[in-house]
Amino acid sequence: MQFGIMSVSDVTRNPITGETPSEAERIQAAIAIAKKTEEVGLDVFAVGEHHNPPFFSSSPTTLLAAIAAQTERIVLTTSTTLITTNDPVRIAEEYAMLQHVSGGRMDLMLGRGNTAPVYPWFGKDIRQGLPLALESYNLLHRLWREDVVDWEGKFRTALQGFTSTPRPLDDVPPFVWHGSIRTPEIAEQAAYYGNGFFHNHIFWPTDHAVRLVNFYRERFEHYGHGTKKQAIVGLGGQVHIGKTTQAAFEEFRPYFNEAPVYGHGPTLEQFSSSTPLAVGSVQQVIDKILTFHDSFGDYQRQLFLQDHAGLPLEIVLEQIELLGTEVIPVVRKEIESRRDPESADAPTHESLVNAKYGDEAPRQPRPAANRGDNVTGGSPYIDIAAGDE
């Protein structure tokens, strides 16, 4: 089971000081947060993708590459990468590059995005959002698995003899999570390909989330990737931890009240009782996270939204520290004791390499002498097993 931090990359005014951090400060803060995530023993750092203020993350792979260079162990991922407005060819190229530079310490989550004006900025039509997402992933899937792709579709120009470079590290594509809160087609696509399914879980009644996750599990089994219990499920969540319940509420309330996604609506009390938002003492937060396991069964990845709503960096780092040192160790132990032996581990590059090659050396594609084009058929690569050259 992996635990991690996900950032939506908002640049929000601190409601207490009245100051808004600069984009420069927030970008450096994101790197500090990711390093802290590793330092306290968590497993994953994820960043979203946005193309408008007040968000800074328009280029997740650049940011994640910088973080990869400054960390050693954590998995870097997205929450989410826009499979609608990005060209799937660019996604294939950029994330394969990230996979190489991070030494396989990455995966990615795909989503459609919820900012309507983004679509026309990138020449797309939001009314076609779902078919666009589905078709684009179908192409992405092939670009990472076939050296030479001939393709035609509805939403992008056709490809003739196209090779996406670099080929994935060890010729093992990055693991993909499909993120959705209420679209069975996305869950179906995740299941069809044997990929992961991530439910944001925040804002949405748990029984709705459970229904969609169960649908994904059933279809995962239907397509022969394993049993329902072996399907790969991820969930979002958010915590704010204090020495006492009251301290947690008091510290978090001013930020919650002003947060673009929460503020001016339900009270913090209502929100923390009817959604996965966990505010309270260490023990209360532990108990709440364990209720996710009660509802969803064994799952592979739990991400927490921590740095948002204008929370200053020092509070965010403190929260991650508490999460990593006091909350998650207890949660891990408890979940491990309940764990069904049939359930799967979270996929990593190592586990995927192992599944594909066993004891064999992984394929390392090397381009053949330059032919000037890829159109003449066959793979443009010479296959030499590592160590044979």
Added chain:
Amino acid sequence: MTDTNQLPEDNVYNLVVVNAGTSNPSSTAMLAEKTRDCLAQTALEEGAELRVSVIELRDLRPEIGNGLVSGLTSPELEKANETIAKADGVIAATPVFKAEASALFSGFFQLLDRDALIGTPVILEATAGTARHALVVDGSMRSQFAYLRALVVPTSLFAASEDWNDPALTRRIRRASRELWLLMKSRFTRELRSKNWEGYQHDYGSANSGDDIDLNTDLMKLATGGSAI
């Protein structure tokens, strides 16, 4: 409404009264109650049992406000959704403000599960201080219920202050409640949903759609490696 525990389940009908009245006593609540009583009387005469649930929108005002700005579905609204989804008939009543149904009323139905009222017979009712608001029911409320694919009965009920002295109001109440009763009694909703449910567009996970997911759509084919062309 009636103590008829011996009746088979087939003779039981769920009526939901949605009331957006605010004051106490409320003329809106009064109009809804009169309609309910008239309907109960008719049902009783035909040996049927009416089970009435009342949804007081005044009690849901924070949830409606929060839902409209944050999209958060509260347990109270979820429960209202479920109740309405199981209704055989609905009486929906609101006061009129500035030539529109109360925002509490329209906001509640804006948040309601889009599929909850498919084929459900509904009496629309409004009260107002002046007869100048008489067309609100048929001019604006009816269109919202058309969107929800509800079956609004032909007779709408509107009562301005002066109508409470007019026996014509009682006659209209009787007319509307009989219209509703005949539709309830015919089990129109049940038949429609069992025979033509897939004929309507649905939201996944909606109150009436259950766990049905159509795996044979073009989008599902695209999800499983198909082509969008």
